[in-house]
Amino acid sequence: MQSDTATLPAAASRTPLLAVEDLALRFGGSASNVVDGVSFDVAAGETLCIVGESGCGKSVTSLALMGLLPMPPAEIVRGRALFEGRDLLALSRREIGKLRGDRMAMIFQEPMTSLNPVYTVGDQIAEIVRRHRPVGRTEARARALEMLERVKVPAAKRRLDDYPHQMSGGMRQRVMIAMALANDPRLLIADEPTTALDVTIQAQILDLMRELQQETGTALILITHDLGVVAEIADKVAVMYAGRIVETGPVGAIFDDPQHPYTLGLISSVPSLGERGGRLATIPGMVPTVDRMPAGCRFAPRCPFADAACRTEVPPLAEVAAGHAAACRYAPLERHFGDAA
Amino acid sequence: MSSDTRDVILEARNLAKRFPVGMKLFGERQSVRAVDGVSLKVHRGETLAVVGESGCGKSTLARLLLRLIDPSEGEVFYGGRNIAALPRAEMRRLRKDLQFVFQDPFSSLNPRMSVGAIIEEPMRVHGLGNAAWRREEVARLLTRVGLRAEFADRYPHEFSGGQRQRIGIARALASGPKVLIGDEPVSALDVSIQAQVINLLEDLKQEYDLTLVLIAHDLAVIRHMSDRVAVMYLGEIVEEGATAALYAAPLHPYTRALMQAIPIPSPRARKAAVKLTGDVPSPLAPPSGCRFHTRCPLADLRCAVDRPALQDVEPGRRVACHHWQRVAKEGTAALAEPEASQAARRRLSLYRDRSERQQNSVPQSES
Numbered sequence: 001m002q003s004d005t006a007t008l009p010a011a012a013s014r015t016p017l018l019a020v021e022d023l024a025l026r027f028g029g030s031a032s033n034v035v036d037g038v039s040f041d042v043a044a045g046e047t048l049c050i051v052g053e054s055g056c057g058k059s060v061t062s063l064a065l066m067g068l069l070p071m072p073p074a075e076i077v078r079g080r081a082l083f084e085g086r087d088l089l090a091l092s093r094r095e096i097g098k099l100r101g102d103r104m105a106m107i108f109q110e111p112m113t114s115l116n117p118v119y120t121v122g123d124q125i126a127e128i129v130r131r132h133r134p135v136g137r138t139e140a141r142a143r144a145l146e147m148l149e150r151v152k153v154p155a156a157k158r159r160l161d162d163y164p165h166q167m168s169g170g171m172r173q174r175v176m177i178a179m180a181l182a183n184d185p186r187l188l189i190a191d192e193p194t195t196a197l198d199v200t201i202q203a204q205i206l207d208l209m210r211e212l213q214q215e216t217g218t219a220l221i222l223i224t225h226d227l228g229v230v231a232e233i234a235d236k237v238a239v240m241y242a243g244r245i246v247e248t249g250p251v252g253a254i255f256d257d258p259q260h261p262y263t264l265g266l267i268s269s270v271p272s273l274g275e276r277g278g279r280l281a282t283i284p285g286m287v288p289t290v291d292r293m294p295a296g297c298r299f300a301p302r303c304p305f306a307d308a309a310c311r312t313e314v315p316p317l318a319e320v321a322a323g324h325a326a327a328c329r330y331a332p333l334e335r336h337f338g339d340a341a
Numbered sequence: 342m343s344s345d346t347r348d349v350i351l352e353a354r355n356l357a358k359r360f361p362v363g364m365k366l367f368g369e370r371q372s373v374r375a376v377d378g379v380s381l382k383v384h385r386g387e388t389l390a391v392v393g394e395s396g397c398g399k400s401t402l403a404r405l406l407l408r409l410i411d412p413s414e415g416e417v418f419y420g421g422r423n424i425a426a427l428p429r430a431e432m433r434r435l436r437k438d439l440q441f442v443f444q445d446p447f448s449s450l451n452p453r454m455s456v457g458a459i460i461e462e463p464m465r466v467h468g469l470g471n472a473a474w475r476r477e478e479v480a481r482l483l484t485r486v487g488l489r490a491e492f493a494d495r496y497p498h499e500f501s502g503g504q505r506q507r508i509g510i511a512r513a514l515a516s517g518p519k520v521l522i523g524d525e526p527v528s529a530l531d532v533s534i535q536a537q538v539i540n541l542l543e544d545l546k547q548e549y550d551l552t553l554v555l556i557a558h559d560l561a562v563i564r565h566m567s568d569r570v571a572v573m574y575l576g577e578i579v580e581e582g583a584t585a586a587l588y589a590a591p592l593h594p595y596t597r598a599l600m601q602a603i604p605i606p607s608p609r610a611r612k613a614a615v616k617l618t619g620d621v622p623s624p625l626a627p628p629s630g631c632r633f634h635t636r637c638p639l640a641d642l643r644c645a646v647d648r649p650a651l652q653d654v655e656p657g658r659r660v661a662c663h664h665w666q667r668v669a670k671e672g673t674a675a676l677a678e679p680e681a682s683q684a685a686r687r688r689l690s691l692y693r694d695r696s697e698r699q700q701n702s703v704p705q706s707e708s
């Protein structure tokens with residue numbers, strides 16, 4: 001999957017806007033890498049979903065790309081992240097600060113942590129515009145209003161002077177989106193943007209993000225632990241487990257031809273509205289922490305197919321079909337385990 | 342009716358809770374009508390789910406049902422007695438029977454108490470056994486909820502969200518309750534961990550002969566483990582029915598909207614369907630007429646002025662909507678989940694078979 005030279009697969013696929021190659025990160029003093037050799041890319045207008053349970057390294061990955069991961073304690077072990085021809089991981093704090101909020105932006109799960117409680121939402125949007133654009137107050141405020149209207153905040157003109165705490169969770173997330181998109185970024189990373197919201201509001205926010213993306217052609221990386229959300233919005237999917245990508249492919253392939261046992265576990269544990277069909281299938285146990293990373297396949301302690309070989313050798317991410325790869329030594333499973341045996 | 346009342350274990354009659362807030366407005370103190378005239382029966386041995394968006398009054402109702410707070414109006418009957426009017430001391434004794442599992446296991450567990458002390462506390466309060474017996478009981482409960490007995494000496498911060506929720510459940514079981522109310526016990530957990538905790542609750546219910554009331558904001562989560570569902574909107578129950586019937590044919594536009602909002606794990610189901618717009622209005626000044634009319638796709642002039650009563654429409658089925666017959670007729674074809682591909686079905690069943698076999702051979706533990 002990695003290429004040392006700049007031999008991009010010509011013409012066939014869209015040129016990626018962001019290409020992360022073999023990214024490995026660790027926290028000082030810990031025994032293993034918290035992110036361990038992760039590669040993915042995303043093109044303009046495309047939505048990549050990174051999906052995995054809490055603690056799999058999704059946030060650490062996105063914070064590193066945005067230059068927001070404190071180093072130390074974190075350090076980059078290897079890898080690069082090419083964005084518009086530059087390696088994000090090699091930029092100075094100042095350089096990446098100039099990109100952030102401008103060419104690329106991020107949205108977090110809990111808007112209250114990234115909105116300042118003592119400024120009105122209008123001022124906060126205007127301020128991000130003025131930080132990156134040579135515009136005056138009036139123009140910045142007009143842009144703030146335009147953005148609030150675009151994210152469909154009702155009575156936007158009035159809400160411009162609201163403080164964050166005067167808004168509902170869903171409205172605050174809309175404000176976050178307005179702020180993130182204020183300078184027309186080419187890349188947007190949304191880290192669990194709907195996890196803290198009710199399903200009804202989640203549906204509204206996902207619709208909005210889809211619509212805005214179509215309008216702007218922004219590349220979107222959406223991080224979630226919920227495969228239901230992935231099915232709603234993804235073009236491509238990267239399933240992440242314990243710091244590694246264990247399966248990746250177009251959204252259709254992930255749901256119609258799921259290969260990795262972890263992907264199967266995630267699909268099985270989504271509760272559905274269908275008939276009451278006995279117990280929910282689960283993934284037993286939990287994600288290991290960095291100081292207790294198993295050797296070999298990191299999923300082995302929770303995998304119903306694991307054997308001794310799995311516990312010693314790291315399974316490579318290998319293609320099972322064009323653009324669809326899985327990191328399981330026994331993929332496709334039916335070849336090794338027979339049907340419903 | 343008489344045969345029905347026999348197995349009612351907990352019953353709310355016209356319950357209301359108003360929280361006074363803020364300034365006096367034109368001489369009158371404003372109040373939040375968090376729960377507004379709820380009548381509800383919980384049958385012995387059943388799992389009743391209460392579902393609605395945030396702010397609809399679910400937590401307030403749950404607290405009223407166990408009298409963790411006092412109602413502004415109405416009664417709560419447990420074992421034939423109105424517990425809303427019981428003296429404090431007597432109520433404290435009844436606590437043994439009525440236990441609560443909180444939404445946020447973080448905030449509900451005292452960070453300075455060891456896990457063992459947290460679980461032991463209800464037994465001490467109710468004077469159950471001696472210290473040695475209680476210690477054994479703590480170990481047994483920990484193992485029963487899928488944790489290791491040694492965890493008794495550790496502190497809550499050392500545990501993940503799912504583990505903390507298991508600790509909260511062990512504590513709730515410690516006094517040997519008859520009714521367990523879970524206020525969104527899995528809402529804050531990852532989907533995969535939700536499934537673990539839901540399965541655990543289902544097992545415990547059988548084993549301890551419990552009656553469960555489960556609060557949730559998501560209809561999918563409780564689909565698999567509830568017998569009946571009550572849907573709440575702005576302090577009122579708007580629909581109630583047996584789980585299978587309600588999911589097969591919701592009669593209230595709000596119930597249908599809640600179902601439509603759930604993301605279906607299949608990209609082929611990607612919906613352009615009608616979505617619920619806006620937020621839940623403020624319970625400080627609830628809309629006139631039908632409280633749902635500001636967001637309802639079926640609302641007409643009558644809905645804005647005329648408040649629909651919660652009426653029996655079939656045995657065990659109640660709905661509060663002027664146009665429920667229309668909802669029934671429209672059906673929910675849009676909700677049908679597309680079938681998974683053959684390859685997906687094959688591998689998923691392979692996965693399930695292997696996991697089940699493994700979980701049966703190894704005693705469920707650790708997580």
Ligand SMILES: Nc1ncnc2c1ncn2[C@@H]1O[C@H](COP(=O)(O)OP(=O)(O)O)[C@@H](O)[C@H]1O
Binds near residue numbers: 060
């Ligand atoms: N500053 C930090 N120092 C040490 N460990 C950390 C730090 N931040 C995150 N971690 C650990 O890194 C792992 C991955 O975390 P995270 O990226 O937040 O996961 P996710 O977003 O997938 O839930 C977790 O085990 C977490 O505890």
Ligand SMILES: Nc1ncnc2c1ncn2[C@@H]1O[C@H](COP(=O)(O)OP(=O)(O)O)[C@@H](O)[C@H]1O
Binds near residue numbers: 360373375395398624
């Ligand atoms: N102690 C309180 N004081 C004032 N308002 C409250 C209090 N508790 C709850 N409320 C309000 O009552 C309404 C219902 O809240 P709650 O029962 O927590 O709903 P839910 O659990 O369905 O989210 C909300 O508008 C909430 O803000």
Ligand code: SF4
Binds near residue numbers: 261262297305330331
């Ligand atoms: S390599 Fe082995 S342990 Fe890892 S997912 Fe495949 S079967 Fe399971």
Ligand code: SF4
Binds near residue numbers: 593641649661664
């Ligand atoms: S009464 Fe009218 S507004 Fe209320 S739910 Fe029924 S159709 Fe909608």
Ligand SMILES: [Mg+2]
Binds near residue numbers: 059191
């Ligand atoms: Mg995260």
Ligand SMILES: [Mg+2]
Binds near residue numbers: 400401524525
């Ligand atoms: Mg609540």
